[in-house]
Amino acid sequence: xxxxxxxxxxxxxxxxxxxxxxxxxxxxxxxxxxxxxxxxxxxxxxxxxxxxxxxxxxxxxxxxxxxxxxxxxxxxxxxxxxxxxxxxxxxxxxxxxxxxxxxxxxxxxxxxxxxxxxxxxxxxxxxxxxxxxxxxxxxxxxxxxxxxxxxxxxxxxxxxxxxxxxxxxxxxxxxxxxxxxxxxxxxxxxxxxxxxxxxxxxxxxxxxxxxxxxxxxxxxxxxxxxxxxxxxxxxxxxxxxxxxxxxxxxxxxxxxxxxxxxxxx
Numbered sequence: 001x002x003x004x005x006x007x008x009x010x011x012x013x014x015x016x017x018x019x020x021x022x023x024x025x026x027x028x029x030x031x032x033x034x035x036x037x038x039x040x041x042x043x044x045x046x047x048x049x050x051x052x053x054x055x056x057x058x059x060x061x062x063x064x065x066x067x068x069x070x071x072x073x074x075x076x077x078x079x080x081x082x083x084x085x086x087x088x089x090x091x092x093x094x095x096x097x098x099x100x101x102x103x104x105x106x107x108x109x110x111x112x113x114x115x116x117x118x119x120x121x122x123x124x125x126x127x128x129x130x131x132x133x134x135x136x137x138x139x140x141x142x143x144x145x146x147x148x149x150x151x152x153x154x155x156x157x158x159x160x161x162x163x164x165x166x167x168x169x170x171x172x173x174x175x176x177x178x179x180x181x182x183x184x185x186x187x188x189x190x191x192x193x194x195x196x197x198x199x200x201x202x203x204x205x206x207x208x209x210x211x212x213x214x215x216x217x218x219x220x221x222x223x224x225x226x227x228x229x230x231x232x233x234x235x236x237x238x239x240x241x242x243x244x245x246x247x248x249x250x251x252x253x254x255x256x257x258x259x260x261x262x263x264x265x
Contacts, residue, residue, distance in 0.1 A: 004080045008073055009057030010050040012081075014042040019110075019263070020083040022048045024074070024094030026116070026153075026242070027184050028146055028173045030056030033091070036248035037255070045087070050077060052093070054180010056172070063179030067191040070097045071104060078108055085110035087259065091244060092117050092216070093184065099194040102201060111204040111262060113255060116241050118216050119224050121193035130185040137178050145181065146173045153241040155212050169245065198227035204262035205231040208251060210239030232258060 002010050011031055021041060023034040031049035038047045052070060054060035074097060078086060088109050090098030095117025102112055122130065137145045150170050151159065159166045207225040209218045218235050225233035234254050239246035 004076065006073075006076070007059050007061075008050060008053070008076070010048060010077055010081075013038050013047040013049075014045055016046055018044060018046040019087060019259075020046045020048060020081075020085075021087040021089060022050075022074070022077065022083070024088070024090035024097050025049070025052065025055070026092030026094050027052075027188070028055065028149065028176050028181055029169065029242075030172055032056070032172060033169065033242065033245055034089075037089070037244055037252060040248070040252040041255075046083075048077065048081065048083070052097075052180075052184070054177045054183055060177040060180035060183060063177075063183035065183035065187040067096060067100055067187050070187065071101045074101050075105070075108070087111045087113070087263075089113040089115065089255070090117065091115040092241065093188060096188065096191055096194075099197070100192065102203070103194050103197040106201065106203060109203055111206070111259065112201070113206045113208065113258070114221075114224075115208045115251075116210055116213050116216050116221070116243055118220055119193065119195040119198055119227075121191055122189050127189045130189045133185050134182045137181055142176060142178050142181065143174055146170070146176065152215065154246060155210075155238065155240045157238065158240075158246045165245075169242075195224075195227070198224065199229065201228050201230060203230065204258070206255065206258040207231050207233045208236060208243055208254065209233075210236045210241060210243035210246065212238075212240045213243070215241045 025033045051058035088098050095114045205228050209221040225231040236243040244251045
């Protein structure tokens with residue numbers, strides 16, 4: 001682990017002279033959700049993962065987060081590590097961060113990979129659901145909230161057939177700081193809509209969605225992909241919302257092919 005300013009925990013694998021890739025994890029997980037991708041790509045890419053504030057090794061502080069502050073953290077990583085033309089990969093909340101980062105400063109990035117995420121801001125119904133989550137954390141604690149939320153991110157088949165891996169991921173999420181959980185819920189509820197920027201994206205984009213994702217379903221992500229002229233859409237079989245974890249082999253090979261096809265040597 002390398003700690004940069006403001007106690008943000010980052011993790012580096014692969015030689016620094018290789019093409020940099022930054023992976024942004026989803027809610028309520030940590031950088032280790034990308035372990036299958038880092039292990040696969042670290043021989044040929046400089047892989048950077050980090051813990052969003054309130055998760056893993058990054059303390060929550062006062063928990064007063066916004067999507068803009070999360071993008072500021074991402075840019076701090078890029079600038080502090082002197083990373084040039086990053087391949088950016090984000091899942092779910094990490095995808096929200098990636099989309100807003102590209103909207104703010106696309107020139108920092110060479111390509112983007114968006115997994116199980118969407119560009120639209122929350123509807124009122126979704127906002128109310130997030131606020132209900134905050135109330136649940138306050139009233140019943142982190143274990144009840146995380147224990148209810150995390151299973152929705154996986155297929156039942158994955159949970160049953162990969163019990164040890166699932167429980168490892170669940171147990172890490174159960175250690176989340178309540179201030180971090182609530183701060184992220186508020187940041188997601190308050191985020192801006194990035195849909196209008198989609199047709200302006202110029203860098204290559206790979207859009208990935210689990211075939212059984214009920215949080216950001218394939219039809220939603222396919223519609224988002226259709227608005228990006230540079231995009232390729234792929235549906236991941238045998239996967240729900242955490243497609244890079246549930247079917248890492250398929251996702252890794254899809255990302256590898258995308259990067260080879262779209263990025264000149």
